[in-house]
Structure formats: C-alpha cells, structure tokens
Amino acid sequence: MPKRGGTGLLIRGGLVIDPAQKLEAVRDILLEDGKVKEIGVNLSARTALRAVQCLDAAQTWVVPGLIDMHVHLREPGRQSDETIATGALAAARGGITTVLAMPNTEPPVDNPSSVHFIKAKAASEAVVNVLIAGAATVGQKGERLTEFSRMASAGISAVTDDGRPLLNSELMRRALEYARDCGLPLIDHCEDENLSAGAPVNEGLAATVKGLRGIPWASETVMVLRDIALAELTGAHVHIAHISAAQSVAAVRLAKKRGLPVTAEATPHHFSLCDADIKGYNADFKMNPPLRGENDQEAVLAGLADGTIDAIATDHAPHGPGEKALAMALAPFGVIGLETSLALALTKLVERKILNRRQLVERMSAGPAKILGLKNKGHLKPGADGDITIIDPGVSWKVEAPFASKSRNSPFIGMKLNGRARAAIVGGRVVHAL
Amino acid sequence: MTAKTWDRKDLLGLQELSASEIETILDAAVIFKSSSKISSALSGSTAAFLFSEPSTRTRSSFEVAARRLGAEVLGFSVASSSLLKGESLLDTLRNLEAMGVDYFILRHEHSGVLESLAPNTRASLINAGDGAHEHPTQALLDLFTLREKKKTLKGLKVVIVGDILHSRVARSNIHGLKKLGARVTVCGPSALIPGDIEKLGVAASHDLDAALKGADAVNVLRLQLERQNQNLITSLSDYFESYGLTPARLAAAPGCVVLHPGPINRGVEISSQAADGPNSLILEQVKNGVAVRMAVLSLIGQWRKRNA
Numbered sequence: 001m002p003k004r005g006g007t008g009l010l011i012r013g014g015l016v017i018d019p020a021q022k023l024e025a026v027r028d029i030l031l032e033d034g035k036v037k038e039i040g041v042n043l044s045a046r047t048a049l050r051a052v053q054c055l056d057a058a059q060t061w062v063v064p065g066l067i068d069m070h071v072h073l074r075e076p077g078r079q080s081d082e083t084i085a086t087g088a089l090a091a092a093r094g095g096i097t098t099v100l101a102m103p104n105t106e107p108p109v110d111n112p113s114s115v116h117f118i119k120a121k122a123a124s125e126a127v128v129n130v131l132i133a134g135a136a137t138v139g140q141k142g143e144r145l146t147e148f149s150r151m152a153s154a155g156i157s158a159v160t161d162d163g164r165p166l167l168n169s170e171l172m173r174r175a176l177e178y179a180r181d182c183g184l185p186l187i188d189h190c191e192d193e194n195l196s197a198g199a200p201v202n203e204g205l206a207a208t209v210k211g212l213r214g215i216p217w218a219s220e221t222v223m224v225l226r227d228i229a230l231a232e233l234t235g236a237h238v239h240i241a242h243i244s245a246a247q248s249v250a251a252v253r254l255a256k257k258r259g260l261p262v263t264a265e266a267t268p269h270h271f272s273l274c275d276a277d278i279k280g281y282n283a284d285f286k287m288n289p290p291l292r293g294e295n296d297q298e299a300v301l302a303g304l305a306d307g308t309i310d311a312i313a314t315d316h317a318p319h320g321p322g323e324k325a326l327a328m329a330l331a332p333f334g335v336i337g338l339e340t341s342l343a344l345a346l347t348k349l350v351e352r353k354i355l356n357r358r359q360l361v362e363r364m365s366a367g368p369a370k371i372l373g374l375k376n377k378g379h380l381k382p383g384a385d386g387d388i389t390i391i392d393p394g395v396s397w398k399v400e401a402p403f404a405s406k407s408r409n410s411p412f413i414g415m416k417l418n419g420r421a422r423a424a425i426v427g428g429r430v431v432h433a434l
Numbered sequence: 435m436t437a438k439t440w441d442r443k444d445l446l447g448l449q450e451l452s453a454s455e456i457e458t459i460l461d462a463a464v465i466f467k468s469s470s471k472i473s474s475a476l477s478g479s480t481a482a483f484l485f486s487e488p489s490t491r492t493r494s495s496f497e498v499a500a501r502r503l504g505a506e507v508l509g510f511s512v513a514s515s516s517l518l519k520g521e522s523l524l525d526t527l528r529n530l531e532a533m534g535v536d537y538f539i540l541r542h543e544h545s546g547v548l549e550s551l552a553p554n555t556r557a558s559l560i561n562a563g564d565g566a567h568e569h570p571t572q573a574l575l576d577l578f579t580l581r582e583k584k585k586t587l588k589g590l591k592v593v594i595v596g597d598i599l600h601s602r603v604a605r606s607n608i609h610g611l612k613k614l615g616a617r618v619t620v621c622g623p624s625a626l627i628p629g630d631i632e633k634l635g636v637a638a639s640h641d642l643d644a645a646l647k648g649a650d651a652v653n654v655l656r657l658q659l660e661r662q663n664q665n666l667i668t669s670l671s672d673y674f675e676s677y678g679l680t681p682a683r684l685a686a687a688p689g690c691v692v693l694h695p696g697p698i699n700r701g702v703e704i705s706s707q708a709a710d711g712p713n714s715l716i717l718e719q720v721k722n723g724v725a726v727r728m729a730v731l732s733l734i735g736q737w738r739k740r741n742a
Binding site: 203204205207208209210211212214216280281327328329330 | 631633
C-alpha cells in the first residue's frame, strides 16, 4: 500500500477521530519528521510537488496510535515465550503503537541498568514504542523499595510489582509517596493472595462444577478499597490494573466521584468473556484475575461505558504450549492479547454500542496517554508524535495461528471478529500494513 | 438390549450422561449382581490402572470386575510427579495403547485431566476419580444401592453431608441423583460448601438435624483430616459435634439409610454405632461396586466391538 518516498507521509481521506480536537471527520493528515505536521482537507493538492509517501485511507478510521499500558514482553529471561522484537511485532499487527512493558522479567526490571538495557534493546529491535514500568520492590519480593528517582531518570513511565500485589499496606503507602514525588503513577495488581491461594478460576458455579478451587471477587476488591484509601491518604495516583470484579468497579466509580487520583484499566478478555465461557479445562482460559461471573463482565462493560475504567489494556502474557498443557490447577496464569485487543473492542464494544468511536479512541489511546503523562501521544494535534492506527472497521476475520507473538495462548482462537488494524504507523513510519 | 442405549467410548463423569444412560448401567449391574460369575465379555482385552493417588477399595473393586469379565489386568501406581504434565501422561497412555491396552482406569489428583486426554486416544478411559471433579462409578454404585433398597430414586430425599468442596463423590452423586429424580440437600459448614452450589438444583444446609428431617438416605463423606490445618474446620471433635452422624440424629429420620464411600473415619464424620447400625448400607455398597463396574466395563466393551 505505501509508496516509497521522502521523510513525509500523507494519510489521505480517512475518517479522522481525535477526541482532543473534538474531531470526527474525513481529513488528510501529513506527518513530517516523525511528527504530525498538519491536518486538513485535501492536503494532497498542496503536497503534490513534495516528496511524500502517500497512504490511501478511504473507508477507514484514522486514530491516534493505540497505547497498551499492560504488556509482558518476557525479555530478558523467557525469550522462548516472547521477545521485545516479537512482542512489538504482535503489537503492530494489532494496531498498537506504544506498549508499557511490565517489569516482571527474569531478572525483574528493578534498577536503572535494567531500564537502560530494555531501552537499548527496544530502540534497535522493536517496531513500536516500548515504554518501561519499573518494579516497586527489589526483586519484586515486596520487601524493599527500589530506587524510584534513579529509575525515573533512566526513563521509566510507571512503577508496579505487577504479577504480584503490594500486600504490605505500609510498604504500599511508601511506594505511593515516592511515586507521587517522582511524578509517576503506581500500578497495582490488586489481589489478596491469601484469599486466592491455589485457585485457578473464579469462585462460582463454573469452579464448583469443574471441581476447581475458586478465587473470590473479594480477593481483588479488598485491595482496591485499600488502595483507594491509601491514594486518599497520600494524594498519589494509583492505577488499578486489569479490574475484573463488579464491586471493584463500583469502588473506583465512587472514588472518582470523590475526586481521588484513581484510574483503572480493563482487559479485552474481561469485557468479552465470563467464567461460563471457559472451555472444559483449557488453560488458555486461565488468567489472573480470572474470568469472573456474568454480572462482573456486565459491570466492566458499564465501567468502560461511563468512563470509570479509563483504559483498555491487554495484560498480554505469553506462555509456551508446554506450560499451558498442564492441568488447570498447575498451568501458569495469562493469555496473549496484543493481536486481538482492537478487534475485540470493535466487535464487543463499538458494534454493540457500549462505546462510540470517540470513546474507543479515548479508552485505547487518549486515556492511557493521560494516565502515563504522555503529552505528545493520544492525540493528533500538530507537533504530536507521528503514531497513528488505521482501522478497517468493516473486515471480518477469524482469530487463528500463526500469531506474530511467539506464543499462542489465546482464548479467542476460532472466534470471528469484525474490524482490525489495516496499518500501524510509529514515528511517521509504517510498521504494519495489510 | 442395553447395548443400543450406550454409545460412548469413555466414562468420564455423570454430568454428561442422560438419565437413560445411567439407568442402562444400573440395569446391566442388576444382571451382573444376580449372576456374579465369570463372563467373557472382555476376554482378549487388557485393562491398565493408572493411579496417581492411593486407593485400595476402588482399585480392587475395578480389578475384580475386570478379571471377572475376562480381561487381563495391568497395574501401575504412577508417581504423581510424572503425571503432572498432561502431555507426558498422554505419552504414557499412547505407549501402553501401542502395547495393546484397551481400557485405562485412571485416578488423578487434578480435576479435568481425563477430559483433556480422552479425545487424544482410541483407548477407553474410565474415571476412577479426578481431583474434586467426578468419581462416576462411586456415584453409580451409590445410586444402584439406593435404587435396590428403595425401588426408585424418584422423589427420594437424599442428604449428602460433609466436605462438599473437595468431594468428587458429592459432585457425581448430585448429577446422578438429580437426573434420576431425587431431591438433594448438601450439608456441611459454609467453609466446605462450594460457591453457587444451589445453581445445580440442590438445597444447601448448615444444620444436619434440620437437613435430616424426612430424609430417605444420607450419604456421609469422608473428612480429610488435614482440613483442620487449613482452618476449614475448627477441630475434629467440633466437626463431629455439628456434622457427625449418630443414631440419635438418625432417629429423627425413620427409614433413612446410611451410605459412606469409605474409608470411614469413625468418630469424625460418623459414629461406629451409626456406621454399623441396622440402616447402614456401607458394606452393601462395596458389594454392589463390583457389579456396577462390571456393567460399565462390559457396556464400553460392547461399544468397542461395535466400533472396532
């Protein structure tokens, strides 16, 4: 589709959706030197003489590049499941131009050198922007805080012990205080591990019938409520990762009403599936938090609709087929999501009128940009980063291997979805095109 | 006559069986019980046992049943660690299948393992207990014993008391009893009753005396003694105080028969007097177990001949 050209890229005739400019109209966008140069009608007439690459975007939506703020790239340590390079390719294929890499690698990203390592690797190998979250505690052991300031100087965008909660409330308080002082959001994986210990799926009928231990919704909500209290105490921004329980959504809604600095994200699997959808004992349906009840799924949808939930994030968690062939109780938690996230949002949210197009862009781009304090992303004003996702809303496709990801642990394999990314542009460069 | 209504390679659980499939097994078991002699239904075939958990009663019962039907029997106690991976267990199965094993009688500590294996082997799998999921032949012998004693299961009130949360016997019994028209109450402390159990169409109770009122049968589950270390019970004697079956409690339900899948913890979930009392069917259950397992094996054997 793209023609070879100079440093410029002209995206012609697409429906440009940019909530920041209250724009939802057919426009041309000119990118130059990796930035948005201009948005307007019929820019091609004026740029015809210049050396620009042209992209025909008729019948598509042109939106600020999607940002997935919850991604496990597995490098360093588990490159057989994913690498920075393959995770970035999977993101691009899914229309995601920026990812926030979680720090629970082996070893974890808990010091400035590790941050530099990921940055250097990403700069040379990743086709999308890779932002980095630093661990909140050394070795993610929940004992000693990491060096927030030095990691901030090295360029982290958030602090989190994701994969594990910060169980100790005193430690959580101090982590929030330092995060606030460094101007970073603290992302918490809310789970009281005593309540959830040893259980692979949500507590309820599905677990009961299958004879599996259940994780009660309260294991998440007690920590969400605690985090809200500590956000109020410290004034720090706490971001609730992968919110899944109805009562947690209600708690965040109330906290926001009270003006507290609390934000939340939800995953495509939590808004698309519930525990009744788990196929037999297929561990590709095992993730943490687990697929909840139908009422929880409805609450997540309502939270996305009314803005209680600010962002859609995948919690992309690659695991090789050997690990997932284990019995349900033993298989690791986690599913991949980068390549299906946008299509699920289009199919399950936009098509069903849970979200309109503008809200879709807010939850998948503007919202996460705001949470992470990214001034030049999440919108298409002149001067913004030249990150753009071009969406073909009309195409139907079936989720199936091969994936760009090294892993294929997706609960959506075989599902028919409507709409997908036709192209992904990062810093003015086309990194994915169908 | 019965062969026509059985069309399955495996017996994985009672949840997936229809009432008529269950009755087919029970009817076949009636014949095996009345003429518990040698048959040649399975002659020339081989049954292998793969047990990752200890078992004396279920395993011996299956072994007697398979031998009476003329099968060769191959026994394995597989260390649970080598059974951990679904794939390596499948490898074990396929190797034995290549040696000519037709039937696998499997017990595994993790729920759902048989369900993952069954579509990947031509051999027949018979579930001898998987995790807290199902133990279909135990439930079938419970149903058989009750039906024999009470003529029909329709309308019977059956109480299952004890650790429902961890019990595959309870789950298989609930499926079977409901399909055959019985009313079921599960009874135990809240900590041992799994979430949303009522959605299976059973009543849940935390008061054994109330639950036993008007009961036709009570199935007493074995309590694993380590539950007290997990704070799931307060103490064994405290448990017995609330949920132990005694003649005094049984007096409130005249004609109520007593079942127990064994082995019994006397003085924990049931008193000796209740276990050995006039209404106890516990040894009858053991006897019926052989006939029921012969019925299962022979029905699957007939299916294998038809589908050879």
